[in-house]
Amino acid sequence: MTFDVHQLDTFLLVGAAVTLLAILAVRVTSVAGLPSLLLYLLMGVALGESGVGIGFEDAKLAHALGFGALALILAEGGLTTSWRDVRPSMRLGVSLATLGVAVSVATVAVGAHYLLGLPWELAILLGAVTSPTDAAAVFSVLRVVPLPRRLTGALEAESGLNDAPTVVLVGLISTGALAEKGIATIGGIIVFELVVGALSGLLFGFGGAWVMRRIALPSSGLYPLAVICLAMLAYGAAAAMHASGFAAVYVAALVLGNSELPHRVATRSFAEGVAWLAQIGLFVMLGLLLSPGRLTAEIVGVAVVAGLVLTFVARPLSVLAGAVVSPMGRRDLAFISWAGLRGAVPIVLATIPLAEGVEGAERLFDIVFVMVVIYTLLTGPTLPLAARLLRVARRSEPRGLDVEAAPLERIAADLLQVTISPTSRMHGVEVGELRLPKGSSVAMVIRDGQTLVxxxxxxxxxxxxxxxxxxxxxxxxTEERLRQVSAGGRLAQWLGDGDGDKRG
Incomplete structure (x- = not known):
């Protein structure tokens, strides 16, 4: 297949126009309380064979591109996740991503087989591809809902970790390995892939952070690029060892995002932009892959019933099972259950059996697509209301400071650029009341564009x-002290670390 200059011009024109439209759509969806993925999916459908007429039926290419996009999205999730926030909820997050996923898969599979008459293979695949939550979908909605750290930490940890086991499971089922090897062997394979993937992520995360702290690159713009490459390197290395690349990329990015690296704020901003681009391309591509002509009343009916089982039976049971290792209040668990939004991950996972030629895979893809759209529309806009009814929302959750660091190599020091956020309790505090560690000092204040010593x-x-x-x-x-004052104000020395949950 040849690709000439005129085709490239057309591709750039259409691609830029679609991307700009998708970026503008973020504002519309945020105001409406909807995940932007829905609009992106519809854009893809509109551009497809039933709309503009762009044909796209390459399931293997969609599978490969989808995995690449998910890796970038997970990298951004790890880089922008605060370990301080997720650490108290990590046990619950891990439990939801493993035990909770197993319960969800089994519940949906049983319901799909006995209620809908699906063959066991398709029923198990349906449970596996729809069980993981999606970080992009969850947090595009949760950004407008002020929640305590125990809830955001649990949801973030779960959505970052549950992709890995489900990808392994769906891959094994689609290739027929489940029937050949048995459940015990499959369980061992999953454990091996997760453990080796996580170890690969730790190796590249800590190793990459060590290198990044000891080199001075000629341009600040190279630091974010290097960090993203390190996360992708962890993914590739784990995949080469037949381990979970998704576990590796998330763990590596989590370590890098919480390490003392130069230009951390710029790195996170760059990663966020890359993740948005990956999401836009991913959702539009998945929309192109759908053929609206295949969406019969039978497909919609199956999707509705399967979604009811997933939302009102499987998800609550999986949350209850996950909470065994880390108990929480009933209202917290109820909100976590309702906030289990599905997004790109289930649709991407549905391309695996499609690419492997599994019988009924096309029908499965259509069912999953309809399920994601319907139940995201159901749960997404109602999350703020659910938070208020369950009384888990907070009126004002103190935000951490934005701290940017640049190395001063000749004197073994760092220059921190600190931005006081609108909700920070550092407002009204005198510089002398910061009580920074010995040797640290505030050199300059920039206010309304004017500098002040x-x-x-x-x-x-x-x-x-x-x-x-x-x-x-x-x-x-120094950073820890600044964050204490930001959360606790001038009384931070008596309030300890200023954790919003502890103050109640």
Whole structure:
């Protein structure tokens, strides 16, 4: 197949127009409380054979591109996740991503087989592809719902970790390995892939952070690119060892995102932009893969019934099972159960049996597509209401500071650029009341575009940018102290770490 300059021009024109339209759509969906994925999927359908007429039926290419996009999305999830926030909920997140997924798969499979008459293979595949939650879908809605850290941490950990076991399971079922090897052997394979994948992520995460701290690149723009490449390197290395690349990329990105790296804020912003681009391309492509002519009343009916089983039976049971290792209140568990949004992950997983030529895979893809659209429309807009009814929403959850670091190699120090967010309790605190570690100091305050050399009695305000110089050995303590004051104000020394949940 040849690709000439004129085709490239057309591709760039259409691609840029679709991407810009998708970016503008983010504002519309955020106001409406809907995950943007729905609009992107519909854009893909509109561009497809029943709309503009762009034909796309290559399931293997969709499978490969989908996995690449998911890896980038997971990398962004790890890089932007605060270990401080997810650590208290990590046990619950891991339990939901393993034990909870197993319960969900079994429940949906039994329901699909006995209620809908699906063959066991398709029933198990349906349970496997629809069990994982989607980080992009969950947090595009949760951004407008102020929640305590125990809930956001659990949801974030679950959505970042549950892709890996389900990808392994769907792959094994689609290739016929489940029938050949037996459940015990399959369980061992899954454990091996997850453990080796996680170890690969730890190796590249800590190793990459060690290297990044000791080199001075000629341009600040190279740091975000290097971090993304390290996360992708972890994915590729794990995949080469027949381990879980998704576990590797998420763990590596989580380590890198919480390490003392230069230009962390810029890195996170870059990763967020890359993830948005991956989401847009992924959802539009999946929309192209759908043929609306195949969506019969029977397909829609099966999707509705299967979605009811998943939403009102399998998801609550999986949350209850996951909470065995980390008990939480009933209202918290009820909200976690309702917040289990599905997004790109189930549709991408449905391309695996499609690419492997599994009998009935096309029907499965259509069912999953309809399920994702219907139940995202059902649960997404109602999450704020559910949070209020269950009384789990907080009026004001203090946000951490945005801290950007640049290395000062000649004096073994770092320059921190600190932005005081609109909800930070550092507002009204005097510079002298920060009580930074010895050797650290506020060198400059930027307020309303004007620079100010601070004194000890200078009062800090919302939207101020601070330039803080700190010896490298004191950087972690300096950042910790700044975050304490941001969460607890001038009383931080009595409130400890200023955790919003502890203050109640």
């Amino acid at each position: 601070p004194e000890t009695r200078t009062v800090l305000r919302h939207a101020d940018d601070l330039l803080v110089v700190t010896p490298r050995k004191s950087r972690e303590a």
